Amino acid sequence: MPRLVAARYVRDFVIWLRFSDGVEGEVDLAGDLDGPVFESLHDAAYFRSFVLHPELHTIAWPNGADLAPEFLYERIRVPA
Numbered sequence: 001m002p003r004l005v006a007a008r009y010v011r012d013f014v015i016w017l018r019f020s021d022g023v024e025g026e027v028d029l030a031g032d033l034d035g036p037v038f039e040s041l042h043d044a045a046y047f048r049s050f051v052l053h054p055e056l057h058t059i060a061w062p063n064g065a066d067l068a069p070e071f072l073y074e075r076i077r078v079p080a
Contacts, residue, residue: 003057004069009048015059017072025076029067032075037065 002021010016010026013033018024033041040063041047053060060066 001070002073004052004059004072007050007052007059009050012044013047015050017059017076019069019073019076023073023076027072027075029075032067037063041065 002019002023004017005020006016006018006024008016012028013030014026014028016024016026032038041061046061050059050061052058053066056066056069058066058069058072
């Protein structure tokens with residue numbers, strides 16, 4: 001599985017991602033923030049506080065929420 005090597009906020013609940021194999025594009029997470037750990041991510045300012053976790057190789061938030069890199073890789077949308 002390629003590693004997530006870059007991530008940046010785009011808009012709303014969309015994040016641009018790049019993986020070590022060169023695959024890059026946008027992921028819209030608006031419909032994927034279900035459950036107690038993701039509740040605070042519904043606040044747009046908090047959503048933007050994600051970081052690229054150096055050990056997990058995925059995006060993570062200060063409250064401990066993260067998303068599996070495999071999930072992000074499968075959801076990537078290459079901009080037209």
